[in-house]
Amino acid sequence: MPRAATASDAFNAIGETHRREILGYLARDERTVGEIVTGLRLLQPSVSKHLRVLREVGLVRVRRNGRHMLYRTNGEAIRPLYEWTRTFERFWANQLQRVKERAESKGQEGPGTAEI
Amino acid sequence: MPRAATASDAFNAIGETHRREILGYLARDERTVGEIVTGLRLLQPSVSKHLRVLREVGLVRVRRNGRHMLYRTNGEAIRPLYEWTRTFERFWANQLQRVKERAESKGQEGPGTAEI
DNA sequence: TTGACATATTCCCATATCGGCATATATTAG
DNA sequence: CTAATATATGCCGATATGGGAATATGTCAA
Secondary structure (H helix, E strand, O other): OOOOOOOOOHHHHOOOHHHHHHHHHOOOOOEEHHHHHHHHOOOHHHHHHHHHHHHHOOOEEEEEEOOEEEEEEOHHHHHHHHHHHHOOHHHHHHHHHHHHHHHHOOOOOOOOOOOO | OOOOOOOOOHHHHOOOHHHHHHHHHOOOOOEEHHHHHHHHOOOHHHHHHHHHHHHHOOOEEEEEEOOEEEEEEOHHHHHHHHHHHHOOHHHHHHHHHHHHHHHHHHOOOOOOOOOO
16 A cells, blocks of 8 residues: 555645645735745646645635635644644643753752663 | 655654554553554554654654563654644634634524534 | 564555646636 | 636656565563
8 A cells, every 4th residue: 555645634735845835825815826836936837736735635725816826724624633733732741841840859860761 | 756755754754544543552651562553453564664654753762671662652753743733723713713702792502613 | 592472674566756847728918 | 819827737757655475683481
């Protein structure tokens, strides 16, 4: 079995750096394909292809305006990713806690707890 | 250029469903490869391969205990993903805001306000 | 040592990728 | 209508994938 299609879900779609950049770029306002091309310095066919993937997984929305296509990020579709990552929130929360505790008890370094 | 390697960064690594499952499984306690195999009903070589990818991007840590390898999730490595998704938080925050306002002004439950 | 157990690696294969380039489609202007 | 602009699609090639089966490596027990 090959790797899951990039358009199979949001988790796969955001694996690509350029697609994440596009999502960021489209987060504020809707943008034309041409604006993305010049704004992010990508080639037009590449942008169109990435937009197709993003559209297929619902990460962007489009509407037509004359001969322009106006794309915008659909933040709702990012929420599942957010929720998934939040599942691990306690890790860095604990980390901050530990750092704070260590600072407060400002004593001794634990001897090298080996990490592989 | 082919797709970026699955072990090139966390964004690519979590694209795979089984890897996300493994990360969830290893979030509470450290686990043996065998435990992952039986716990998630995967084949051992498959698990070992996924663990390798996860290890390469720092999403899991290992230590050896006799002939067992004990893996655990390194939540810290998920934080960048969390931060990235949080960039879009206002999308669903606004959504909730709108829902709340509607509820307050109407003083009743809105019918079918779909939740994902 | 030998054998049993735990995990990692290798090989094969069908598939999807992304970038470039060329081209097709769609829409408006004149 | 035709030309020009905006976007989408098709084709190519190099590459990495993930599953499965077989096998290699590593560690302990007797």
